[in-house]
Amino acid sequence: QKEVEQNSGPLSVPEGAIASLNCTYSDRVSQSFFWYRQYSGKSPELIMSIYSNGDKEDGRFTAQLNKASQYVSLLIRDSQPSDSATYLCAVIWSGGYQKVTFGTGTKLQVIP
Amino acid sequence: DAGVTQSPTHLIKTRGQHVTLRCSPISGHKSVSWYQQVLGQGPQFIFQYYEKEERGRGNFPDRFSARQFPNYSSELNVNALLLGDSALYLCASSYSDRSFSYNSPLHFGNGTRLTVT
Numbered sequence: 001q002k003e004v005e006q007n008s009g010p011l012s013v014p015e016g017a018i019a020s021l022n023c024t025y026s027d028r029v030s031q032s033f034f035w036y037r038q039y040s041g042k043s044p045e046l047i048m049s050i051y052s053n054g055d056k057e058d059g060r061f062t063a064q065l066n067k068a069s070q071y072v073s074l075l076i077r078d079s080q081p082s083d084s085a086t087y088l089c090a091v092i093w094s095g096g097y098q099k100v101t102f103g104t105g106t107k108l109q110v111i112p
Numbered sequence: 113d114a115g116v117t118q119s120p121t122h123l124i125k126t127r128g129q130h131v132t133l134r135c136s137p138i139s140g141h142k143s144v145s146w147y148q149q150v151l152g153q154g155p156q157f158i159f160q161y162y163e164k165e166e167r168g169r170g171n172f173p174d175r176f177s178a179r180q181f182p183n184y185s186s187e188l189n190v191n192a193l194l195l196g197d198s199a200l201y202l203c204a205s206s207y208s209d210r211s212f213s214y215n216s217p218l219h220f221g222n223g224t225r226l227t228v229t
Contacts, residue, residue: 004154008152031215032215032217034217034218036220042222042223043200043202043220043221043222043223044155044202044220045220046217046218046219049215049217051215088154088155090154090218097160097162097167097168098143098145098160098167098168098206098208098216098218099157099160099168099170100145100147100155100157100204100218101157102147102154102155102156103154104152104153104154105153105154
C-alpha cells in the first residue's frame with residue numbers, strides 16, 4: 001500500500017469553479033501535511049501547510065485535514081487557467097529526521 | 113533573498129559515468145534534502161543532511177552519496193550511472209533545529225535535469 005495516495009487525474013474544471021483535490025495517507029504517526037504546486041518542467045512550489053484537524057484558508061486556497069479519516073484535501077476557489085498544474089500532497093511522519101513523502105500528484109486542468 | 117540554488121540545470125551523461133550535483137540552501141537553513149523525481153511520479157526522498165551529518169537516507173543504492181559542507185551547501189554524487197537514473201534531481205532546504213520541528217516545510221530549488229544515455 002502506498003503511503004500517500006492521490007488520484008492522478010486529470011481533473012478538469014471550468015474557469016471560476018471550485019477545484020477539489022484529495023489525498024489519503026497510511027496509518028502512521030503523521031505530523032505535518034503540505035500541498036505543493038508543480039508546473040510542467042518546474043520544481044514544486046509550496047502552497048499550503050496544515051498541522052491540525054480542521055480548515056486553513058489562504059486566499060483562494062483552503063486546506064482541510066481529518067486525521068481520524070487519514071484524509072487531507074485542497075480546495076481552490078475561483079479557479080483560473082494559471083492554476084493548471086500538478087498538485088502534490090506531502091506528509092511528514094515522525095522518525096528522527098525530516099523525510100517528506102509525496103503522492104504521485106493530481107493534474108488539474110482549468111478550462112477557460 | 114536568494115532561494116535554493118542548484119547547479120547545473122541540465123546534464124547529459126553516458127552510462128557508467130559519475131555525476132556531481134550541487135545545491136546552496138536558503139540563508140539560515142541548516143537542513144538540506146535531496147529528492148529524485150521521475151516523470152509522472154512524486155519526488156522520492158534520497159538523503160537529508162543537517163549540520164554536515166546524514167540524518168536520513170531513502171531506499172537508494174550505495175551508488176548515491178552526498179555530503180554537506182560547513183556553509184550548509186551540499187553535493188549529491190551518483191556513480192556508475194544507469195539509464196534509470198535519468199530524472200529531475202531536486203534539492204530542498206528547510207529551517208529546522210536539531211530536534212527537527214516537523215512543521216518546517218521544504219523549499220525546493222529549480223532542480224537539475226539529468227539525462228543518462
